[in-house]
Amino acid sequence: MAHLRNRGLGATLGAAPILRRVAIVQGMRFAPLVEPAPALSPAERRRYARHTRLVELGEVGQRRLAAARVLVVGAGGLGSPSLTYLAAAGVGTIGIVDDDVVEVSNLHRQPLHGESDLDRPKVESAAQRLYEINPHVRVVTHQERFSATSAPELLDAYDLVVDGADNFATRYLVTDACALAGKPHVWASINTFAGQLSVWWAGHGPCYRCVFPDPPPPGSVASCAEAGVLGVLPGVLGSLQAAEVIKLITGIGDPAVGRIVLHDALAGTWDEVPVRARPDCALCGETPTITAVEDPEAPPAVPQVEVAELRDLLGSDEAAGQGLVVLDVREESEFVEGRILPSVHVPVQQLLAGAADAEVGSWLAAGNEVVVYCRGGVRSDQAVAYLQRRGLDSARSLTGGIIAWSAQGD
Ligand SMILES: [Zn+2]
Structure with missing residues (x-):
């Protein structure tokens, strides 16, 4: 009907x-999550005039936003729009947790950061931009990975959490921490051309584990880095997350509690599926087995090679040109500036997208030893994990990347 x-x-x-x-x-419907702050200043009244004009929101709603404390986990694709709109909307305290630096391959979907922010910590770049958008808000930066150690204390300082994580380990940590603290958790996830969103809130509706009890096995779900993502898609879902946050803080509308909103950008469609809290949920059920936040088991360490060993390998006649493949997975602009010779160049995104699978197959067939390097050792670790999934067990990552290589010689 x-x-x-x-x-x-x-x-x-x-x-x-x-x-x-x-x-x-x-x-x-839910009661407003946050008590209103004292009266708005004249400058704030002018700034938020189109907000306070909304009958549902009004000046009281705007004062609730001013008093609200929102933690955004991840200043990447989803974080870009949600942080931007939360700051613009006048959310009084915005916390950002992220331990990444801005890379050139982020920019197609993370317009919070720009060309001049490359190699800067994302929390710094984000905070600067948010203050430009709205000097009336306070931005608190947490330049760290969201972890079991910091989670409980962090959550204490915030009313609710926006999950903009790009990996399952963080997503489950956020889930557990929020459910145990009884705080709502505005989640979205994106892949290729599709996105989903929900508000998980143990005690008021299902938690994420009610629907997705356990993380998928490592490597079984392709990440955005592997599968790709339409740049505008996190813009759509992240903006929607900001809208859910504003609704929860001010108590207006129907937050997406108990349903998953689905968007298919290629088909241009929206849909939703109802989801229910499960009495046997390990986290929020009647007899929970998850009663504290714990870091997930670390993924198997990526095999490393030290600078000195690589120099030895390159120096020996036997290895030079045959047997050993040195793979540079940095961007083109970094590669032309300086490289380890001889090396093969495939940027990590292209490698993860399968663009060099034919070469990988030939290295495997030839029994080559493969050493991968990047700037500092993060992208090369990702690349080695990928190569190992393709069966290339000999692949190793250069510890410290070309920075360590240059520091010890050339
Ligand atoms: Zn649950």
């Missing part, structure tokens, strides 16, 4: 009313 959802908009559009399938999920 179709139901006329929004008469106002339907009327402005003339013919087409906005339709919604109410049969799927009944909307769930």
Whole structure:
């Protein structure tokens, strides 16, 4: 049964009313999460005039936003729009957790950062941009990986969490920490052309583990780095996350608790599936077995090679030109500036996308020893993990990358 959802908009559009399938999920309303801050200053009144004009939000809603403390995990694809709109909307305290630096391959989907931010910590680049957008908000940077050690204390300082993590380990940590603290957790995930979003909130609806009890086996799900992602997609889902945050803080509308919103950018469609809290959930069920936040088991360490050993390998006649393949996985601009000779060049994104699978196959067939390097050793670790999944067990990563190589000689 179709139901006329929004008469106002339907009327402005003339013919087409906005339709919604109410049969799927009944909307769930919640009390505002945050008590309002004292009165807005005249400067804030001018800035938020289009917000306070909204009957549902009003000045009280804006004061709730001013008093709110939101933690955003990840200042990447999803974090870019959610941080931007949360700052613009006047969320009083915005925490950012991220331990990455800005890389050139981030820029197609992370417009929070620009060309001049390359190699800067993302939290720094993000904070600077957010203060430019709105000097009335306070940005707290946590330049670290979200971990079991820091999670409980971090969560204490915030009202709710936006999950913009790009990996399952962090996603499950955020899930566990939020459910144990009883705080809502605005989640989204994206891949290639599709995205999903939900608000997980143990005690008020399902938690993420009610629907996805355990992380998938490492390597079984392709990451964005491996499978690719349409740059605008995190923009869509991250903006939607910001909208859910604003709704939760101010108590307006129906937050996406108990349903997963699905968007297919290629088909241009939106859908939603209802999800329920499970009494046997290990995290939020009747007899939970997860009662503390714990770091997941570390993935198997990537085999390393030290600078001195690589120099020996390159110096020996036997290895030079035969048997040993030195693979540079940095970007083109870094490669032309200086490299280890002789080396083969395949940027890590292309490698992970399978662009060099034919070469990888030939190295495997020839029994080559493969040493991978990048700037500092992070991308080369990713590349080696990929090569090992392709069966190239001999692949090793140069510890410290070309920085360490240059520091010890050339
Ligand atoms: Zn649960």
